[in-house]
Amino acid sequence: xxxxxxxxxxxxxxxxxxxxxxxxxxxxxxxxxxxxxxxxxxxxxxxxxxxxxxxxxxxxxxxxxxxxxxxxxxxxxxxxxxxxxxxxxxxxxxxxxxxxxxxxxxxxxxxxxxxxxxxxxxxxxxxxxxxxxxxxxxxxxxxxxxxxxxxxxxxxxxxxxxxxxxxxxxxxxxxxxxxxxxxxxxxxxxxxxxxxxxxxxxxxxxxxxxxxxxxxxxxxxxxxxxxxxxxxxxxxxxxxxxxxxxxxxxxxxxxxxxxxxxxxxxxxxxxxxxxxxxxxxxxxxxxxxxxxxxxxxxxxxxxxxxxxxxxxxxxxxxxxxxxxxxxxxxxxxxxxxxxxxxxxxxxxxxxxxxxxxxxxxxxxxxxxxxxxxxxxxxxxxxxxxxxxxxxxxxxxxxxxxxxxxxxxxxxxxxxxxxxxxxxxxxxxxxxxxxxxxxxxxxxxxxxxxxxxxxxxxxxxxxxxxxxxxxxxxxxxxxxxxxxxx
Ligand code: TRP
Numbered sequence: 001x002x003x004x005x006x007x008x009x010x011x012x013x014x015x016x017x018x019x020x021x022x023x024x025x026x027x028x029x030x031x032x033x034x035x036x037x038x039x040x041x042x043x044x045x046x047x048x049x050x051x052x053x054x055x056x057x058x059x060x061x062x063x064x065x066x067x068x069x070x071x072x073x074x075x076x077x078x079x080x081x082x083x084x085x086x087x088x089x090x091x092x093x094x095x096x097x098x099x100x101x102x103x104x105x106x107x108x109x110x111x112x113x114x115x116x117x118x119x120x121x122x123x124x125x126x127x128x129x130x131x132x133x134x135x136x137x138x139x140x141x142x143x144x145x146x147x148x149x150x151x152x153x154x155x156x157x158x159x160x161x162x163x164x165x166x167x168x169x170x171x172x173x174x175x176x177x178x179x180x181x182x183x184x185x186x187x188x189x190x191x192x193x194x195x196x197x198x199x200x201x202x203x204x205x206x207x208x209x210x211x212x213x214x215x216x217x218x219x220x221x222x223x224x225x226x227x228x229x230x231x232x233x234x235x236x237x238x239x240x241x242x243x244x245x246x247x248x249x250x251x252x253x254x255x256x257x258x259x260x261x262x263x264x265x266x267x268x269x270x271x272x273x274x275x276x277x278x279x280x281x282x283x284x285x286x287x288x289x290x291x292x293x294x295x296x297x298x299x300x301x302x303x304x305x306x307x308x309x310x311x312x313x314x315x316x317x318x319x320x321x322x323x324x325x326x327x328x329x330x331x332x333x334x335x336x337x338x339x340x341x342x343x344x345x346x347x348x349x350x351x352x353x354x355x356x357x358x359x360x361x362x363x364x365x366x367x368x369x370x371x372x373x374x375x376x377x378x379x380x381x382x383x384x385x386x387x388x389x390x391x392x393x394x395x396x397x398x399x400x401x402x403x404x405x406x407x408x409x410x411x412x413x414x415x416x417x418x419x420x421x422x423x424x425x426x427x428x429x430x431x432x433x434x435x436x437x438x439x440x441x442x443x444x445x446x447x448x449x450x451x452x453x454x455x456x457x458x459x460x461x462x463x464x465x466x467x468x469x470x471x472x473x474x475x476x477x478x479x480x481x482x483x484x485x
Pocket of ligand 1: 023024025026027028029106230231232233234235236237239325326328329397
């Protein structure tokens with residue numbers, strides 16, 4: 001008999017796929033991917049991002065869901081017990097702690113941005129954008145960013161929705177809604193793309209996103225593309241591990257990872273194409289930053305037949321996509337806390353979300369009173385929001401990801417890995433996967449991160465080699481010791 005998680009299992013394979021895809025597809029795809037692609041120059045950035053999804057993201061996705069399903073526990077305990085079962089120290093559980101902290105950090109600003117889509121949902125439903133000129137649409141966005149009460153209101157409402165959903169429990173809270181929302185989102189993106197092709201400039205969008213010019217790619221862009229590949233697949237902070245614990249036995253982790261990654265990437269590319277077609281068709285600036293989606297799309301909705309209706313539907317779906325992602329940022333921590341202390345689920349959720357909510361105030365203020373001359377500017381040269389985003393996405397997620405890859409690749413008992421990998425499928429690609437975990441991820445991520453932080457290329461390469469070799473040596477030493485003992 002397979003163990004079941006105490007938080008309830010997901011009986012059908014589809015539910016796991018939907019929940020994982022619900023976590024993966026979110027603001028990262030619809031809002032963030034287009035705007036960072038715009039900021040970092042298009043084609044070459046997209047290519048690096050796609051490579052890192054395939055070489056680092058998918059293998060890590062398999063590893064995380066594997067660890068979860070193997071143990072059926074929330075991440076921190078899952079890591080500790082799997083480490084013990086493999087004859088290793090419990091120190092690996094720190095990956096879970098790192099993830100917990102990072103999850104709350106991400107949730108703090110995620111909720112603020114998700115709040116924008118609620119504001120737009122209301123605006124669209126009221127017909128506020130219908131027939132609006134480009135200037136009016138831009139002024140509306142600036143008006144929202146300038147209003148602290150409005151930002152706080154929507155941030156608070158969104159956070160309450162998160163609390164409510166998690167408090168209801170895994171299956172009831174997460175499972176049902178996503179089933180409807182995901183296909184609806186897909187269809188609406190296609191509608192937008194068709195509209196963009198007719199009224200906007202689709203060839204320009206295609207050229208921008210897919211013609212590769214590496215001379216435009218800064219070191220920063222590598223770090224951001226890599227970080228985003230973790231962010232968009234919800235990797236690097238043990239979320240997929242937590243969901244893996246609810247995954248039924250007898251289902252192939254490999255195939256599932258492929259399906260989720262494909263869906264996620266497709267949504268991002270569709271959103272990017274639709275948005276850039278409209279951006280270039282309306283003479284907007286591709287590098288406009290975080291406001292890109294919130295300015296370009298309303299302009300299209302303003303002119304489109306039934307624009308207010310489509311617009312309202314779109315921002316409703318954005319809000320739902322954000323909700324199904326946001327819950328995954330706290331669910332693992334809630335699950336751990338409940339397992340560990342028996343605290344009531346609702347209470348744990350409220351406390352954690354209240355903390356993230358308060359931290360979110362720094363992001364709210366980043367767009368108005370704190371937009372310049374703060375401590376964050378002095379230390380990091382950016383607003384609080386940009387600093388949080390950079391720290392969590394581009395540093396902590398890759399760090400968590402590398403540690404997870406090293407743990408699974410070098411330290412977990414190979415037989416456990418093999419059995420889980422084979423379950424519901426075949427061993428095809430297993431050596432390649434192991435190589436990706438053991439070598440490509442740790443070395444690649446270390447290299448990109450260190451050079452991106454300004455470390456000399458040769459020094460970075462040396463560190464990358466030491467990380468991989470060190471893990472290899474350390475793991476074989478310990479294996480010997482446990483065998484002798
Ligand atoms: N993947 C989500 C998005 O693209 C964001 C997200 C949800 C996330 N849960 C996560 C990112 C866990 C990292 C880790 O919007």
